[in-house]
Amino acid sequence: MGSTPFRATIAIPADEFESDMSQLLFTPEQHREAAEWLAAFTHRYQETLASLPVYPPIDREALRGIIAAPLPDNGQSLEALFEELERVIVPNSTHTAHPRFLPYVQPSPNDLSPYADHAAALLNQNCNLWHLSPAANAVEQAVLRWFADLFGLPASASGILTSGGSMANFVGLTAARDHALGDRARTEGLQGGSAPLVLYTSEETHSSVDKAVSMLGLGTRHLRRIPTDEHFRIRLDLLDQSIADDRAAGLRPFCVVANAGTVTTGAIDPIVDIATLCRAQGLWLHVDGAYGALAALSPRFREAMSAIGQADSVSLDPHKFLFCAYEAGCVLVRDRRNLRHAFSASPSYLTMSDDPDLVDFANQGPQLSRAFKALKVWWSLKHFGARAFTGVIERMHDLATYMGEQIQARSGFELLAPVTFNCVCFRLSGLDDAGNRRTLQALLDSGTGFLGPSSVKGRKGLRACFMNLRTTEADVDLILDRLAELAVSAR
Numbered sequence: 045m046g047s048t049p050f051r052a053t054i055a056i057p058a059d060e061f062e063s064d065m066s067q068l069l070f071t072p073e074q075h076r077e078a079a080e081w082l083a084a085f086t087h088r089y090q091e092t093l094a095s096l097p098v099y100p101p102i103d104r105e106a107l108r109g110i111i112a113a114p115l116p117d118n119g120q121s122l123e124a125l126f127e128e129l130e131r132v133i134v135p136n137s138t139h140t141a142h143p144r145f146l147p148y149v150q151p152s153p154n155d156l157s158p159y160a161d162h163a164a165a166l167l168n169q170n171c172n173l174w175h176l177s178p179a180a181n182a183v184e185q186a187v188l189r190w191f192a193d194l195f196g197l198p199a200s201a202s203g204i205l206t207s208g209g210s211m212a213n214f215v216g217l218t219a220a221r222d223h224a225l226g227d228r229a230r231t232e233g234l235q236g237g238s239a240p241l242v243l244y245t246s247e248e249t250h251s252s253v254d255k256a257v258s259m260l261g262l263g264t265r266h267l268r269r270i271p272t273d274e275h276f277r278i279r280l281d282l283l284d285q286s287i288a289d290d291r292a293a294g295l296r297p298f299c300v301v302a303n304a305g306t307v308t309t310g311a312i313d314p315i316v317d318i319a320t321l322c323r324a325q326g327l328w329l330h331v332d333g334a335y336g337a338l339a340a341l342s343p344r345f346r347e348a349m350s351a352i353g354q355a356d357s358v359s360l361d362p363h364k365f366l367f368c369a370y371e372a373g374c375v376l377v378r379d380r381r382n383l384r385h386a387f388s389a390s391p392s393y394l395t396m397s398d399d400p401d402l403v404d405f406a407n408q409g410p411q412l413s414r415a416f417k418a419l420k421v422w423w424s425l426k427h428f429g430a431r432a433f434t435g436v437i438e439r440m441h442d443l444a445t446y447m448g449e450q451i452q453a454r455s456g457f458e459l460l461a462p463v464t465f466n467c468v469c470f471r472l473s474g475l476d477d478a479g480n481r482r483t484l485q486a487l488l489d490s491g492t493g494f495l496g497p498s499s500v501k502g503r504k505g506l507r508a509c510f511m512n513l514r515t516t517e518a519d520v521d522l523i524l525d526r527l528a529e530l531a532v533s534a535r
């Protein structure tokens with residue numbers, strides 16, 4: 045292989061820099077100044093948020109300027125940084141806390157979590173080893189226990205906070221795979237010569253499961269996407285048949301991924317029946333509850349979510365229904381030994397705990413360095429209380445129900461799926477797929493509202509997902525009125 049000579053493209057003049065570490069530290073006066081800039085910025089952003097276009101016209105030239113700017117040799121003042129934040133970054137950001145920001149499963153943050161992130165960054169705990177983060181470790185264990193108790197998981201359960209649902213699914217499915225591979229999972233991996241492992245899920249399942257399957261080396265052709273019924277729930281008869289067919293073909297079924305809130309319509313699979321099937325067949329049950337599991341905080345959804353307690357692993361996202369600022373995901377496993385089987389390592393350069401009561405989170409997930417994400421989750425629940433989330437989750441469901449009723453009452457709109465959760469899939473009935481797409485884009489360009497696309501059993505349309513703490517019925521009316529106007533020009 046030919047080698048390319050290394051050429052540095054950045055030159056730092058060696059004679060000019062001062063060897064003084066205090067340059068990276070603030071004086072008390074600078075700390076005060078930084079806090080004042082941040083407080084002023086926070087206040088201004090919150091005040092102007094609702095009047096900003098939900099999806100602003102993006103200044104591509106300004107963004108190209110950011111990308112192309114050279115590495116600065118000398119520092120800039122805090123004033124210059126905050127000025128650039130307000131002049132370039134804010135106007136070219138999507139305003140996720142805007143009341144009419146309703147695409148995807150993407151909430152506005154609760155107002156406490158940015159402060160929690162600041163405090164967590166200040167403490168800068170490395171949440172990998174117990175002895176590097178004893179209090180943060182206790183906080184993470186506390187929120188994991190609260191979540192495990194919410195679903196009635198046994199005392200053997202544990203878990204880990206992750207960046208989000210995708211990583212939670214990856215961690216849960218790694219535990220499932222290594223459990224299936226047994227003692228030689230770590231040394232032989234998938235090359236140990238056993239029959240190919242197969243896993244099962246519904247056609248409505250989130251793409252993060254496909255990603256996990258390929259990252260785990262299982263191959264997506266070993267992921268069976270089972271058709272769903274008229275309520276978008278996995279067809280048990282077809283699931284059963286598919287498992288039987290694979291066994292007959294000499295393959296090795298090992299896991300079913302059930303949904304507690306499918307990404308498009310919010311459907312909840314028949315988790316109790318799937319758990320029974322998994323027990324009978326010796327399969328691992330992973331529940332993807334990234335979207336919906338925390339709706340168990342509301343009595344409206346608690347019953348449906350209680351079956352999650354029968355899972356071997358479950359993903360849930362505090363950055364969704366706990367409205368924590370990005371990022372905060374979580375995976376729980378029924379038996380903590382399965383996480384340790386998949387992830388533990390004791391290199392000579394780390395001091396792991398030899399006390400079995402102490403958790404080293406590095407042994408329960410893929411990361412070594414880990415931020416203190418648990419603080420914003422813990423504080424959110426402690427400051428607002430679980431009841432506040434019950435009210436908010438029910439309000440989100442009420443808003444979706446209201447939008448569904450409006451869609452049914454107005455001409456020119458058609459529901460693509462019944463509203464059962466906090467999302468609404470619909471289409472503009474006088475327009476074809478391309479017309480629906482154009483109208484969605486026009487809504488975005490108008491700055492009035494931000495919805496996402498949807499495809500329900502092959503029928504294409506739009507989707508609103510209510511996860512925004514400032515949305516009201518008036519916002520729903522405004523979006524529908526504007527869509528009706530825009531649909532006329534999209535014909």
Ligand SMILES: Cc1ncc(COP(=O)(O)O)c(C=O)c1O
Pocket residue numbers: 149207208209210211250252305306307332333334335336361373
């Ligand atoms: C059902 C489901 N699973 C997984 C994910 C991925 O979660 P994250 O975006 O937190 O990685 C999502 C995201 O919306 C989801 O709805």
